[in-house]
Amino acid sequence: MQEIFKTIENIAIKISDALKYADLGYTDHKNQTGDTQLKLDVLSDEIITAEFKDVKSVKSLISEEKTDEELLNEDGEYIVAYDPLDGSSLVDVNFAVGSIFGIYKKSLSAKNLVASVYTIYGPRLEMVVCKDSPKLYRLKRDGEFGFVRELKLQEKGKLNATGATQKGWSDTHRKLVNTLFERGYRLRYSGAMVSDLHQVLLKGGGLFSYPATSDAPKGKLRVSFEVLPFAFIYEKAGGATSDGFSNSLFDIEIKELHQTTPCFFGSVDEIETLHQIYGKKS
Template sequence: MNPILTAIQKSAIRIKHAIDVKDIGYSQEQNSSGETQLQLDIQSDLIIEEELSQIEGVHTIASEEKEEPMILNENGHYFIAFDPLDGSSLVDVNLSVGSIFGIYEGAFTPEKMVASCYVVYGPRVELVFAYEGKVKLYLLQNGEFEYVKEIHLNEKGKINAPGGTQQCWAPFHKTMIDSFFARGYRLRYSGGMVPDLHQILLKGGGLFSYPGASDKPEGKLRMLFEVFPFAFIFETAGGKAVDGTIRVLEKNPRHVHDTSPCFFGSCDEINEVISVYAGQQ
């Protein structure tokens, strides 16, 4: 696992440099979801592919920017799914963005997930890595990632980060979100999945939600690249991750780009989500 973490760290340093200097305009290409790719999306994808291709243990990679998985080494046993630059459209307004990695052993299924990682490119570059029951925070300093601390979620938090188009929410979902605010939860929503979930983790807890809605019944966020990696991190840190009714790590995508509704948070908030959604069955 150390060579993979080292490759991710090298990728992050190169992506940070690309963010600082790269043309952030749109390309003429579209990704697997039909979204027009930014130059930075393409560059970040190529950087990660290049770094992971040097690791003998990596069998296959799947990227949010690629239609199909790519075999790198037939003798490898790790399968790595990644979103090269999540929230890349926020770069031009200088908000934080990130890279997300799900590391699987033998196949792209949640029961095969053995580690996950994300990087935040903000005022500081930070990396969070979940492996063997621990979630560790690293900080980029003087060209190297240095260990800072372990991350643990509290039983209950104070942050509410609701995603999706509100006019498309189910009424019961809006009532639930409003009830958190009525109890003093603070709104923290940048439009970037990585910085919002990073804040919840580092501030001790809360709720991030991206429900199924009338415009996106199956949610927007992709299971392999976004939902599963953060579910693994939140569960390892002592929190929970569900799709409203079931644990997201019990779901099995039919295609590498399948999406799912998702709720991440500390136990108290997620238990409330489960209770509210159970009442709608």
């Protein structure tokens, strides 16, 4: 596992450097979920693939930018599912973006997710690594990542980061958002999942939501390489998650590599408020 974490450190440094100078244009291709690929998306995916090819413990890679699972080492123990550059469409306006990694043991299922990592490319290069608890690391002047602190969510937060186009929201979701604002929550949403979840986590709590909408009833965010890796981190940090009705995002059964779901991540209090308004699955 440590070899995987070290490989992600190397990847983060290379992608961070690429962001400073790479072409920000679009390719002529779309990924599996229909998004037109940015050249940076493809470059980031190529960097990650190249770095993992010599890691013998990694059996295969699953990426937002790959149609199918890519086999690396038949005898490897882990599957690495990742979003190579979350928020890439915001690079042209110089917002913070990131990479997300979920590490699964033996097979791709929620119960087999054993570690998560995300990196965030902003004014500083940071990385959150979670096996037993989420730990924040920051790149130092000597080119090494130094431990900063363990991350813990408070019982109740102050931030409200809600995604998707508002005209597609259900009345239920609109009520949830308005309830939080009426309670004094502050809006914090950039459009980059990594950045918004990172802010809620480091500021101690709140709610990040990407609901089902009229045009995307199954949500937009991908289960295996976006949703579950962050659910792992939030629940290990003392928070809670849901698809809107479930007790946990880990109740999801992965049936497709690029499966999507509505998702909610937050402090315990905010997820309780969610269930008071949305209800629960029986």
